[in-house]
Amino acid sequence: MALIDLANPSRFLKFANGAIPWLAGVTVLVFAFALEQAMIAPDDYQQGATVKIMYLHVPSAWLGMLCWGLMSVAALGTLVWRHPLADVTAKAAAPIGAAFTLLCLVTGSLWGRPEWGTYWVWDARLTSELVLFLLYLAVIALWNTVEDPSRAARAVAVLTLVGAIDLPIIKFSVDWWNTLHQGASVFRVGGSTIYPTILLPLFIMAGAFTLLFITLVLAAMRNEILRRRVRTLQLMQASAAN
Amino acid sequence: METTAHIDFIAAAYAAAVIVVGVLIAWVTLDYRAQGRRIAELELQGFTRRSDTTSARPTSPAKEAAREQTAEQSAEQA
Amino acid sequence: MTPLTALLVRDMRIAMRVGGSALMGVLFFLVVVTLIPFAIGPDLALLKRIGPAILWLAALLASLLALDRLFAGDHDDGSLDLILMGRAPLELVVATKGLAHWLTTGLPLVICAPLIGLLLNLDLPEDGALMLTLFVGTPALTFIGLVGAAIAVTLRRGGLLLAVIVLPLTVPILIFGVAAANAAVTGPTAFGTPFTILCALTLASLVVGPFAAAAALRQEME
Numbered sequence: 387m388a389l390i391d392l393a394n395p396s397r398f399l400k401f402a403n404g405a406i407p408w409l410a411g412v413t414v415l416v417f418a419f420a421l422e423q424a425m426i427a428p429d430d431y432q433q434g435a436t437v438k439i440m441y442l443h444v445p446s447a448w449l450g451m452l453c454w455g456l457m458s459v460a461a462l463g464t465l466v467w468r469h470p471l472a473d474v475t476a477k478a479a480a481p482i483g484a485a486f487t488l489l490c491l492v493t494g495s496l497w498g499r500p501e502w503g504t505y506w507v508w509d510a511r512l513t514s515e516l517v518l519f520l521l522y523l524a525v526i527a528l529w530n531t532v533e534d535p536s537r538a539a540r541a542v543a544v545l546t547l548v549g550a551i552d553l554p555i556i557k558f559s560v561d562w563w564n565t566l567h568q569g570a571s572v573f574r575v576g577g578s579t580i581y582p583t584i585l586l587p588l589f590i591m592a593g594a595f596t597l598l599f600i601t602l603v604l605a606a607m608r609n610e611i612l613r614r615r616v617r618t619l620q621l622m623q624a625s626a627a628n
Numbered sequence: 629m630e631t632t633a634h635i636d637f638i639a640a641a642y643a644a645a646v647i648v649v650g651v652l653i654a655w656v657t658l659d660y661r662a663q664g665r666r667i668a669e670l671e672l673q674g675f676t677r678r679s680d681t682t683s684a685r686p687t688s689p690a691k692e693a694a695r696e697q698t699a700e701q702s703a704e705q706a
Numbered sequence: 707m708t709p710l711t712a713l714l715v716r717d718m719r720i721a722m723r724v725g726g727s728a729l730m731g732v733l734f735f736l737v738v739v740t741l742i743p744f745a746i747g748p749d750l751a752l753l754k755r756i757g758p759a760i761l762w763l764a765a766l767l768a769s770l771l772a773l774d775r776l777f778a779g780d781h782d783d784g785s786l787d788l789i790l791m792g793r794a795p796l797e798l799v800v801a802t803k804g805l806a807h808w809l810t811t812g813l814p815l816v817i818c819a820p821l822i823g824l825l826l827n828l829d830l831p832e833d834g835a836l837m838l839t840l841f842v843g844t845p846a847l848t849f850i851g852l853v854g855a856a857i858a859v860t861l862r863r864g865g866l867l868l869a870v871i872v873l874p875l876t877v878p879i880l881i882f883g884v885a886a887a888n889a890a891v892t893g894p895t896a897f898g899t900p901f902t903i904l905c906a907l908t909l910a911s912l913v914v915g916p917f918a919a920a921a922a923l924r925q926e927m928e
Contacts, residue, residue, distance in 0.1 A: 435634060435635065435638060436634045436637060436638060438638050438641075439637070439638055439641045442641055442642065442644075442645045443641075446645075481652075481655075482652060485648050485651070485652050486648075488648065489644060489645055489648045492641070492644045492648075493641045493644060493645070495824065496637045496640050496641045496644070497637070497641065499637055500634040500637050504750065504827055505824045506824050506825050506827065507748070507750065508743050508748030508750075513748075516740060516825075517740070520733075520736065520737055520740060523733050523736070524733070527729075527730060527733060563744060563748075564748065598649065602652055602653070602656060605656040605657075605660065606656055606659075608660065609656065609659045609660050609663055612660070612663035612664065612667060613659075613663050615663075615667055616663055616666045616667055616670065619667065619670040619671075619675045619676075620670065622675045623670060623673065623675055626675070
């Protein structure tokens with residue numbers, strides 16, 4: 387089935403109905419394998435067992451960025467090609483991306499407490515992630531402010547693309563800001579190369595998270611299409627009542 | 629696993645992951661059921677999308693006109 | 707359902723529906739607090755010292771956000787006239803609208819404050835104390851804001867005027883709220899003294915706010 391065939395919402399629904407159970411099954415299997423690998427992976431010689439938090443922290447950071455990338459492509463799809471599924475994708479992805487970014491922040495702060503002695507430091511990476519989270523919340527707020535879905539989609543698409551351009555600039559300036567203020571109690575045990583025994587489980591975990599993300603986005607897109615059908619039917623009901 | 633001094637933080641991190649993923653899955657599933665139920669309710673009242681009207685239902689002319697109009701809207705929105 | 711509970715439910719529904727203002731305050735609160743370390747630097751000791759002041763200022767600004775639509779929205783669609791003609795005492799009606807506003811704007815702020823406090827290097831017990839001061843103080847901010855909202859209701863560009871009217875009136879709340887929170891975070895004064903005064907200020911504004919706002923509404927709508 388070509389990608390263009392999925393442009394028809396009914397055909398997409400059929401595809402999603404078929405694909406979601408399979409995807410969910412594969413996700414569960416890969417997750418089981420990844421968790422097992424993460425559990426038997428050796429501890430870091432400096433950080434000890436807390437390195438296990440990395441298996442959650444890094445994949446959710448990765449998904450937080452991947453999701454904004456997906457939303458940017460969808461935004462182009464909305465503005466340039468008027469692809470019917472583009473704004474559905476963008477709307478479905480936003481809360482999921484926000485949730486994974488939040489998970490990244492929470493795990494980062496739980497990792498920071500034993501390592502740095504405080505839940506939060508204004509470390510460059512964590513701070514950029516926080517700004518990304520704020521941008522996700524702004525996008526969700528914008529979706530929830532405009533009533534007509536196609537008008538909301540265009541406004542959100544512009545915001546998403548501006549965000550995509552601004553995010554690297556934010557990252558750069560936060561890095562600059564952070565090195566400017568050396569006084570912060572940030573002490574990173576970086577520099578050491580990560581051993582393959584830790585790296586391989588991390589890759590498997592990232593794969594499991596990505597599968598989970600794809601499944602969730604597909605399911606949320608299906609919900610969004612159904613929600614628009616409900617809206618259309620309700621409009622019919624309202625105009626039939628007049 | 630001899631240095632498990634911070635096991636509580638690790639457990640909290642994994643618990644947070646379970647909660648976040650659980651909330652997402654619950655949101656997706658419950659939302660799916662809610663939308664399905666609302667579509668079923670509306671279809672019971674005789675409102676169907678135009679592309680689904682293979683089973684011709686008896687409708688009043690006014691309702692038919694309204695359906696024409698909203699079907700066009702939905703085509704625009706879709 | 708009595709008229710007042712009906713009004714409460716209606717106002718909360720308006721705030722939570724599409725385009726409503728609930729949770730927007732929390733988002734604003736979060737953004738403002740995040741921006742401040744960028745301006746003053748990530749020094750955790752400094753952030754801890756001024757953390758309560760930052761949170762209180764952000765809360766004060768966030769609680770102003772939706773205030774200008776509190777009566778203006780009802781005025782635009784005519785429901786304010788109906789409410790004024792109704793049999794329920796106007797003071798209680800105004801207080802109910804204030805309660806709905808606080809439940810949708812102030813309360814989410816109070817619930818989120820400890821999480822945001824973590825960003826400013828506050829520890830859990832200090833966070834709890836700060837949350838308590840906000841829980842007691844934010845109703846006062848809303849009910850003082852009611853007066854401003856009632857005065858600005860018929861004016862165009864009421865939003866800016868509202869801030870100018872309301873912000874000076876909230877100075878005592880800010881002083882004692884921050885003082886109590888600071889006492890919990892850095893000492894050396896006792897937490898109880900400023901906190902009790904903050905409670906007293908809130909109770910007073912719960913009484914004065916609705917009467918003054920109702921009086922202003924009667925004057926404006928004649």
